[in-house]
Amino acid sequence: RPGLGALLRHRRQLLHRGGARRRASRCCLGCLGIDYDGTHSAQTDMSVAYSLEEYVAAVVAGVGRVCDRKGVQHPVICSESGRAVVSHHSVLIFEAFSATAPASNMMDPATAYLLDELTDDCRSDYRNLMVSAVRGDFDTYGLYADQLKRHCAEQFKEGVLGLEHLAAVDGLCEIVARGMGAAEGPRRYHINLSVFTSLPDMWAIEQLFPIIPIQRLQERPAVDGVLSDLTCDSDGKVDQFIGGRSSLPLHELPTHGTRGYYLGMFLGGAYQEALGGLHNLFGGPSVVRVSQSDGPHCERGFMVWSREDKSISCSKSSHGVQVEVWFGQVLQVWD
Template structure:
């Protein structure tokens, strides 16, 4: 593919923009990355300039920042409700749909309040005593909102629940063990209590968090405990207090047939607990699991498929049971699917470092002859296997230098030149079905490091913890065929401080960068290296790490005493005016040291790099 054939449409495919859960990112004709909300756009270049212009002298200013986008939280909430409304209408479903937001996903005030502001009937879920107090404070004037109390419970937690009910909050408490059930019947009033039976889903699903379901799950009642708990509740006057059954199969479930199985399982439980006398059970709470499309590779109607799968499972199971059974109301506890879009980390590239010396340098005649011989032989190869055999042979001879520093330098010139030629020849002879095996990936591995003014551990810690992929996009030069790929590394003193994963989209054929690294593959594949348009423009520019609004704020780590980046909120008014609000500067070194037990400092500066 020649450079002339490159289009902005191709760049959108490469980075997964303007579709699915990156629908809010677009590219203008100049190749600049845009934030899109509704019909309005603004470039990230302009956002960065405005942030610096308005707040460059503010305490805690540093060049990178977290961009809060509350209107995208609203968008996701409306999208979820619309998906269920459509599913209910087309199936003539008789039950109602409602949703709660589990605050554990992001307890920040600037995340929870947009949820409440977006829908007067949206509920909240607490998993701890502290989260219950958080929810109580933000719903004090809206006590009609449903509050679900999950998590491990002690008498103090249950007393807090009891007090909330007495104060008029619409609160329901889950039972997750026989021990909890005994405390509940002892401490709570059956006439004033609403109870959820949280049940282990006895099935297997796919995904990183699949262990949230099945016999070994840490959550919910085992099937033998379920019968004992029901008897205990009935014996103590709580028969009519139980209104809901709850199951949770894990986070980020992308296989919709797993939701179908889950729905059928929960519907069978719904029917049978009602047959056991709990006729006040009218709701199935399906917990979380609604996925985010971090790779822009799933169907665009994933949320609709999710709603359809749950309803299909209910209706098919009820049909199989037979009889005139009341359709249950549906409740979900989606968190990631609601707030992931709500923030992005905008990272300034401080410098670019090269792994290899630049080509064209003068080397010894012996090495020059070796270089020319290797390159000549590689240009004659007719298969990938033959080419890789030559590379292996060369690398076994020159991969490790034991001579002087000058000898090492010349050797690096030689290896860099030959490696560049291997990439070129791979692009020439590779078939669409070339497999990115370990050796091939090592040849495609980026030669450049972009040093970002951030900490992976603070901004996107899930990458380190569970290898969670986050889409990363440079903010400029997106109109040209990428010159090369780079590794985005942070300023921590830790080798894990790097975000270099890049999801190569399946395009049927490989699209190559100008230095012959794959930008796409025949089928979807996860590789290394973020494509950049012009390498010379990377230093001083920015990368956007998208979809960080779920979990990253609450599991962050202050590794190397690098704390929070500045927070910047952006909204667009109905008339298209963009409003950028500086809400907090970067965390001060004084506060970070105090958190570690070192007091008495008077340091206003943050620990990030200054310009």
């Protein structure tokens, strides 16, 4: 409110000096926030500590006080709060079609065979790691685990070890850590989505949007998961959620392929799709428009009707940016 008052006083002084005393003058304001996390708190950037009524009262009262003090007629007040106006108008629905398997506490023969192929210095770290684990010394185990991974990564760059050896070492360290009582990390759910196309603010400015499952609501979620999209970008993931969580409570995926597992992202409004454009040439989601209209045959005073617009395919996206024809043919096969 102090900032609003100072801004209005400065604006009124400029208008008064210029002789602008007509009622037709406009006072344009914005900055209406959105309660993304539902806390109604000023302690986080994802919420607001005021209601719409309080916002309007503060703005109108502030304008009135400044105008009365300066003897200027009250203006017509216009509020440009685009995000707040359109944030509730849409829901992004997407499918999680696969997930990483639950972690195993047993080492498979293939992993043991790859560990036997490590170089002498890596195998020395391996032995020291296991000795620390047997003693229950978690701190020393962590040091040898980091050292083992670092040595293996260096030898991978030199061409001595392969990618499968790095995977075997990571698997070994996870199994040993869980055996020592470390909590299992979140599982990765693969979603039919491009974060850069549909959720660009999540990546660019770390904006958080409410994301929840929209089915199986009668079942308690039993899995902590993070979301990973289908693009080749390593940043195409969602691992920060409302409430400061680094994982999202989810359900186990269906074991048969006839049913999907769908989640919804809320309060995205109109800006996410407009900002994302055709990043990754991934196309975009299909759009279902739901409208409300009054009429004599409408039940309870309104009628809902919907219309579906098919998504832009990958091949159309490539043609839109003049990609070569042969590449478009490959994408047609993908579509």
